[in-house]
Amino acid sequence: MNLKFTYTKLLRVIFLMLILLPTLAGFTYALLYSFGLTGLLSEGFTLKHWTETLSDFYAWKSIGFSLMIAMISVFISFWISLFLVLKLTKDFQKKWFHRLIFVPLCFPATVMALYVLQTFSKSGFFSRISYQLGFIDQIESFPELTNDAYGIGIMLTSVLMVFPFFTIYIKNIFDAEKLNEYQQLSQSLGASSLQTFWKISLPILWRKSKLTLMLYIIFVMGSYEVPLLLGRQNPQMITPRIVDKAQRFNLQDIPQAYAMALMYLGVVLILILVTSASFVQFFKRKSDA
Amino acid sequence: MLKRTIHLVLITLILLPILVLMMLSFGEQWIFPDVFPQNFNTKTWLKLFSSDSEISKSLGLSVLISLSVAFLSTLMAFVFSKVISTSKYKNQYIKLAYLPYILSPVVLGVLWHYFAVVLKLNASFFGVVLAQFLICFPFGFIILSSFWSRHIYDIQNLSFTLGASTYFSFKRIIFPLAKPILGLCFFQCFLISWFDYGLTQLIGGGQIKTLTLSVFNFIKEANIFLAAIASLLLLFPPLLLLFFNKKIKFKRSLINTH
Structure with missing residues (x-):
């Protein structure tokens, strides 16, 4: 019994080691490198790289640009999914539709x-x-939809990839929360379709999916392949910028890459x-009430 | 009428990518302003079967890497999910497993690159497998954590009461019960590895040419026809599974899997 206990403890430590x-x-390593404490060109502790990175307008621009792209993509995807779930509720039971959305x-x-790239360039x-x-x-008359300054191509790709998942996810919430019954109840009490949507459906779906939406904002922010193909040098999303800096031939850029x-x-x-x-606040308020 | 229009838009939106890629994979010479390539033939597809074909090599390598990562991650995740399931800090362990996803695998790749060089794992098959394993294993753990419920332990205890050994109980009870979720976990880990580009590029240093890397290389070489074939090959396993096995759901969300 004691051996089994030790074995379990050991495995838990190994798990923590594998994860952390x-x-x-x-x-x-990144922290040490960015403070000049390690690396090929290290000259001892310095705040130079952090000062340069924190005052680098383009680094902040990249973070802001990534956040903007992620927020717009998730926002659009959420509304498309909401529209599909509410308009095509019954279609989800059809086999072809169910497969199509996957x-x-x-x-x-x-x-x-x-x-x-091949369709919208x-x-x-x-x-x-x-x-x-x-x-x-x-050819020049066609609007610039890829490798453009506003990240339209990146957003388009993100939306195409994210909206089917949101649709499935929101449909699951719709079913789990028995939203159909709430909608019928509110309409039988005299609410219009619009009132039912704004006062019943949207608040419930929003509350339940808020955390997932936030996680997706973070995922889209950290995407790499899409901005690499469809983005440009300025403004550039943060992950290609970090990789660019880290892989450049100029060794002076590496500490900045780590700082970034x-x-x-x-x-x-x-x-x-x-x-x-x-979320904690929300639940606290709820339990207080 | 509105419903029909929505159906039509949705079908176009979802199926157009496959149709465009199919068109390009059979096409040759796609000069502006032609809507379709000038010739359609199977020449590019046939290159796939030639012995020195770069795509078939990449395909083989991708299959090998993804199968290794999926097998290793599922096995380890199954063992560790069992060990963690009895801990009173189970939820905290699960929260920690979200870390690699929240911190972006590509950024982690940048941070791990130095260690891959020191351990002589950069630009090697094992380095890429290890790096992908470190991303897939927590994901597998999150999926499999949901398996070890009170109900499973009750059944296992019942089998012990009836005289089953640990091995017999695992072989005849736990494993058959876990099979569907193990399948889901294996497939999810396979897909994460199959779809990966950033981590393979960073740790593999461009030397481990998987299919995703091939797509990028072909695009850089402006060979969109080969890029389209490599893309269709990337789509093949998940589409096949979607078509044949509707039970396996695509749980992309970390929330959904928990």
């Missing part, structure tokens, strides 16, 4: 980005159709803390 050690080791989840980010499928239909008279990676992790942790805090 790689992350903490990487984190510590199809985009089979797409890796790389493939979806390739599709968007200036020489893409839709540009060619527009030319044949006479909407544009030359830590800065990004800090932003993500703040986002998580803010969300968790608001």
Whole structure:
């Protein structure tokens, strides 16, 4: 019995090591490197790299740009999913529809980005159709939808990848919360469809999916393949920027890459803390009531 | 009428990517402003079967890496989920397992690169498998944690009461009960590895040419036809499974899996 207890304890320690050690080791190394305490060109403790990174306008711009793209993508995906779930509630029971909605989840980010590039770029499928239909008279006339300054291509790809998952997720909440019954009840009490949506359906779905939406904002923020294919150098999303800096031939850039990676992790942790805090508060208020 | 329009838009939106990729994979010479490639043939697809084909090598390598990662992650996750399930800090352990996802695998790849170099694991098959394992294992753990419920322990205890040995109980009771969730976990880990680009690129240093890396290389070489074939090959396993096995759901969300 004692041996089994020791064995279990040992395995739990190994588990913690497997989960935490790689992350903490990487984190510590990055921290030391960014303070000039290790690395090929290390000259002892310095705040130079952090000062440079924190005052780097483009680093902050990248974080802001990533956050903006993630928030817009998740917001659009949420509304598309909401629309589909509320308009096509009964269709989810049909086998073909159920399978169809799962199809985009089979797409890796790389493939979806390739599709968007070949379809929405200036020489893409839709540009060619527009030319044949006479909407544009030359390739340059087609709007810049990929590798553009606003990240439209990145957002489009993110939405195409995220909305099917949200649709399935929101439909699950819809069923679990028996929203159909609430809707019928509110309408039988005289509420209009619009009132039912704003006062019943949306608040319930929003409350239940808020945390997942937040996690998806973080996931989209950290995406790499999509901005690599569909983004540009300025403004650039944060992950390609970090990788670019870390892999450049200029060794002076590496400490900044690590500082930027830590800065990004800090932003993500703040986002998580803010969300968790608001959730704790929400539940506290609920239990107080 | 509105419903029909929504159906039509949705079908187009979802199936157009596959159709466009199919068109490109059979196409040759797609010069602006032609809507479709000038020629359609199977020439590019046939390259797949030639002995020195880069895509078939990448396909083989991707299958090998993904199967190794999925097997290793599922096995380890199953063992550790059992060990953690009896802990009073179970929820805290599960929360810790979310860490690699929240911190972005690519950023972790940047942070791990130095250690891969020191341990001579960079640009190697094992380095990539290990890096992907460190991402897949926590995910597998989260999935399998839901298996070890009170009910499972009750059944196991019942089998012990009836005289079953630990091995017999595992073989005849636990394993058959766990099979569906083990399948789900294996498939999810396989997909994470199968879809990965950033981590493989960083730890593999571009030397471990999986299918996702091939897609990027073909795009860089402006060979969209080969990129389309490699993309369709990437889509093949998940689509096949979706078609044949509707029981396996795609649990992308960390919330959903918990």
